Amino acid sequence: MYIDCLFGTVSTLVVVTTVTPVFAGALFPIIYLYRQQQIYFSRCYRELKRIDSVTRSPIHALFGETLDGPATIRAYGAQISLFDRMTRLVDTQQHAYYLLQTGLCWLAVRLELIGSMIITASCLAAVFEKRAFLEGDPVFAGLAGLAISYSLSVTQTLNWAVRVGSDFEANMVSVERIRQCKYQVLAYRRNESTFICSLTRFSTDCNLESEAPRETPLDNKLDPGWPSGGGVEFLNTQLRYRPGLPLVLKGLNLTIPPRSKVGIVGRTGAGE
Numbered sequence: 001m002y003i004d005c006l007f008g009t010v011s012t013l014v015v016v017t018t019v020t021p022v023f024a025g026a027l028f029p030i031i032y033l034y035r036q037q038q039i040y041f042s043r044c045y046r047e048l049k050r051i052d053s054v055t056r057s058p059i060h061a062l063f064g065e066t067l068d069g070p071a072t073i074r075a076y077g078a079q080i081s082l083f084d085r086m087t088r089l090v091d092t093q094q095h096a097y098y099l100l101q102t103g104l105c106w107l108a109v110r111l112e113l114i115g116s117m118i119i120t121a122s123c124l125a126a127v128f129e130k131r132a133f134l135e136g137d138p139v140f141a142g143l144a145g146l147a148i149s150y151s152l153s154v155t156q157t158l159n160w161a162v163r164v165g166s167d168f169e170a171n172m173v174s175v176e177r178i179r180q181c182k183y184q185v186l187a188y189r190r191n192e193s194t195f196i197c198s199l200t201r202f203s204t205d206c207n208l209e210s211e212a213p214r215e216t217p218l219d220n221k222l223d224p225g226w227p228s229g230g231g232v233e234f235l236n237t238q239l240r241y242r243p244g245l246p247l248v249l250k251g252l253n254l255t256i257p258p259r260s261k262v263g264i265v266g267r268t269g270a271g272e
Helices: 002-019 021-068 070-076 079-132 138-152 154-186 192-200
Strands: 232-239 249-256
Touching: 002 021, 002 079, 002 138, 002 154, 021 070, 021 079, 021 154, 070 079, 079 138, 079 154, 138 154
Parallel strands: none
Antiparallel strands: 232 249
16 A cells, blocks of 8 residues: 555656646655655654554453453452453553544644645646746646646545555554564573664564474484383583573483482472
């Protein structure tokens, strides 16, 4: 949709400029003004979309929890408290949504102004071209009407071009949040500046690492009847929960005989 609106706008400007070359003088200031408005709006719209997404997530989470546990809610008589909590979350989210829609209205007013400027410049260029160079040319009248009719439709095209372009950029916030969650789970401790930069630039550092292959060349060297006894031996074993954290096992040497039952007791991660 963004590419379609962009080409529609460019084709309109090309038609008007071809029919009335004088229009090119007003084209560059209009493009500069349009670009400035788009940059400013995209920056604000992206942040408002981020706030809207952050305030919307607790609503979906609470709604899903409510659907999963109606029996527990009735047993504890928590209907009123959950309803009040949901009301507060919706009110908070509606504040963000209201600001989002207000930003769209702000953009619409300014794009309507730019569209009106294009229409005005097109009409004035047609009149100037007619009076200065093409006096009495019946063909130019039809071409001028074509250019003006094209310029009348450019306002809606401009609106959609900026809207879908900003939507595309703002909806990438969802991808950013998914990558951020994945990064927080898997990333090791880094300095704060690197951490923030890697989140904002969608760094490839937050991609999941590939697992080891299921079969390695060492597997082909094993005896087909392996394991025969079932014994397990650890030699100078060093393990950590994830890269960057201190070692949990520091040079562990352990031999577990075959057919023995072993219980593992630890602070975390030992299981039952």
